[in-house]
Amino acid sequence: MKRIMLVVAYDGTNYCGWQIQPNGITVEEVLNRHLSDLLKESIAVIGASRTDSGVHAIGNVAVFDTETKIPGEKISFALNQRLPKDIVIQQSREVPIDFHPRFCNSTKTYQYRILNSRFPLPTQRLYTHFIYYPLQAEAMSEASKYLIGEHDFKSFCSTRTQVTDTIRTIYDINVIRDGEMIQITISGNGFLYNMVRIIVGTLIKVGLGIYPPNHVKEILDKKNRLVAGPKAPAQGLTLLKIDYPDLEVL
Amino acid sequence: MKRIMLVVAYDGTNYCGWQIQPNGITVEEVLNRHLSDLLKESIAVIGASRTDSGVHAIGNVAVFDTETKIPGEKISFALNQRLPKDIVIQQSREVPIDFHPRFCNSTKTYQYRILNSRFPLPTQRLYTHFIYYPLQAEAMSEASKYLIGEHDFKSFCSTRTQVTDTIRTIYDINVIRDGEMIQITISGNGFLYNMVRIIVGTLIKVGLGIYPPNHVKEILDKKNRLVAGPKAPAQGLTLLKIDYPDLEVL
Numbered sequence: 001m002k003r004i005m006l007v008v009a010y011d012g013t014n015y016c017g018w019q020i021q022p023n024g025i026t027v028e029e030v031l032n033r034h035l036s037d038l039l040k041e042s043i044a045v046i047g048a049s050r051t052d053s054g055v056h057a058i059g060n061v062a063v064f065d066t067e068t069k070i071p072g073e074k075i076s077f078a079l080n081q082r083l084p085k086d087i088v089i090q091q092s093r094e095v096p097i098d099f100h101p102r103f104c105n106s107t108k109t110y111q112y113r114i115l116n117s118r119f120p121l122p123t124q125r126l127y128t129h130f131i132y133y134p135l136q137a138e139a140m141s142e143a144s145k146y147l148i149g150e151h152d153f154k155s156f157c158s159t160r161t162q163v164t165d166t167i168r169t170i171y172d173i174n175v176i177r178d179g180e181m182i183q184i185t186i187s188g189n190g191f192l193y194n195m196v197r198i199i200v201g202t203l204i205k206v207g208l209g210i211y212p213p214n215h216v217k218e219i220l221d222k223k224n225r226l227v228a229g230p231k232a233p234a235q236g237l238t239l240l241k242i243d244y245p246d247l248e249v250l
Numbered sequence: 251m252k253r254i255m256l257v258v259a260y261d262g263t264n265y266c267g268w269q270i271q272p273n274g275i276t277v278e279e280v281l282n283r284h285l286s287d288l289l290k291e292s293i294a295v296i297g298a299s300r301t302d303s304g305v306h307a308i309g310n311v312a313v314f315d316t317e318t319k320i321p322g323e324k325i326s327f328a329l330n331q332r333l334p335k336d337i338v339i340q341q342s343r344e345v346p347i348d349f350h351p352r353f354c355n356s357t358k359t360y361q362y363r364i365l366n367s368r369f370p371l372p373t374q375r376l377y378t379h380f381i382y383y384p385l386q387a388e389a390m391s392e393a394s395k396y397l398i399g400e401h402d403f404k405s406f407c408s409t410r411t412q413v414t415d416t417i418r419t420i421y422d423i424n425v426i427r428d429g430e431m432i433q434i435t436i437s438g439n440g441f442l443y444n445m446v447r448i449i450v451g452t453l454i455k456v457g458l459g460i461y462p463p464n465h466v467k468e469i470l471d472k473k474n475r476l477v478a479g480p481k482a483p484a485q486g487l488t489l490l491k492i493d494y495p496d497l498e499v500l
Contacts, residue, residue, distance in 0.1 A: 009371060122261035
């Protein structure tokens with residue numbers, strides 16, 4: 001028995017998110033099916049980030065256990081031959097049998113992309129959130145800095161969750177405007193349900209001038225989901241990468 | 251009667267190109283249908299660039315004649331309400347009744363995007379051409395300069411065409427690498443059938459080291475399609491814009 005780690009990229013457009021669901025196809029389900037076919041044993045992957053419907057990933061991480069004799073680093077090539085074109089394994093390798101992608105320390109980095117222009121761009125419609133009204137990226141950047149550090153992010157957590165510990169650490173947030181594109185990059189030690197999308201929805205209200213930048217600090221202090229902005233739409237969000245500082249590679 | 255010009259952006263993924271075809275839906279057909287519905291008269295647009303199946307556009311141009319009293323610049327808003335999300339009218343305005351988008355002098359600018367990386371990126375698969383082997387962008391850039399100017403581009407024209415005059419002028423070509431993305435931007439006074447994609451296919455052979463950069467000059471001189479490289483795939487190509495220096499706006 002060995003444990004294999006996969007780095008998985010996908011276009012989330014045609015999936016009901018990562019996690020297996022009764023209604024609709026998911027990334028986890030497609031990976032299980034093709035891995036089981038390839039390795040001729042029943043495979044069940046464990047994902048690091050259970051991304052929502054329509055959210056994309058460049059570097060999500062999953063592990064599975066197998067008896068196969070195929071070397072860990074070769075599995076990606078064989079699996080990519082079978083997967084649909086909207087899922088690509090970027091890397092596969094053997095990891096210690098006790099490595100768990102959700103319970104081990106990690107830094108996750110997400111990026112949210114906003115197209116802030118007079119007209120939506122058809123080729124970007126599935127990968128950005130289009131906003132017509134001009135956004136003040138500098139104000140959004142200033143507001144975002146209040147979120148850096150260890151805080152109780154209860155205001156930025158969907159109420160549709162059973163999590164009780166809502167304390168997380170955000171290491172960095174960067175809001176950068178490049179022409180008509182605004183990119184918000186957030187890294188942290190973990191994120192609550194819908195946390196990135198609620199942070200972005202709140203920063204958009206700052207960018208529109210509805211909230212002053214320092215209002216974000218008040219929202220944080222109130223620990224109440226009702227005072228934060230709306231959840232920004234899924235298609236603008238991409239999980240960029242997950243770093244495991246303690247991970248040994250076998 | 252007045253003539254209205256549209257600037258049209260589209261994601262070409264789900265269309266059999268611009269021009270109406272017996273088998274498969276096209277951008278021209280969708281515009282005609284929704285314009286006829288909106289204006290309650292039979293509308294037939296004339297497109298500037300009849301892009302191929304799978305090719306994208308940010309700034310294609312089309313005109314149509316209408317008796318409507320709706321001001322030209324308002325038509326884009328009404329039409330965008332009706333169009334599918336993969337076609338967006340960026341601008342509409344009245345132009346002189348004798349303005350023809352194909353027969354008037356213009357500068358067309360196309361961009362071709364190559365993802366040159368170890369693995370394809372699922373979110374880019376419909377908008378780039380993925381190449382695994384490392385490309386020498388500097389060599390491609392050097393080769394591209396032989397194509398600038400007025401030349402007989404017969405070697406770079408698909409043989410599936412009736413055009414007899416194969417002389418065109420390329421004003422500029424730029425090959426730029428930005429990380430794993432190589433962008434080739436070409437502007438000229440007109441392009442033969444598949445000309446941009448055959449130029450790109452030839453430059454890729456230079457980038458791979460199969461042709462030295464100055465071999466492009468020999469290909470040009472031979473005036474024979476068989477000596478140029480293959481046609482690069484459609485999904486990497488976007489029509490960026492068309493400029494009409496003599497166009498009056500009414």
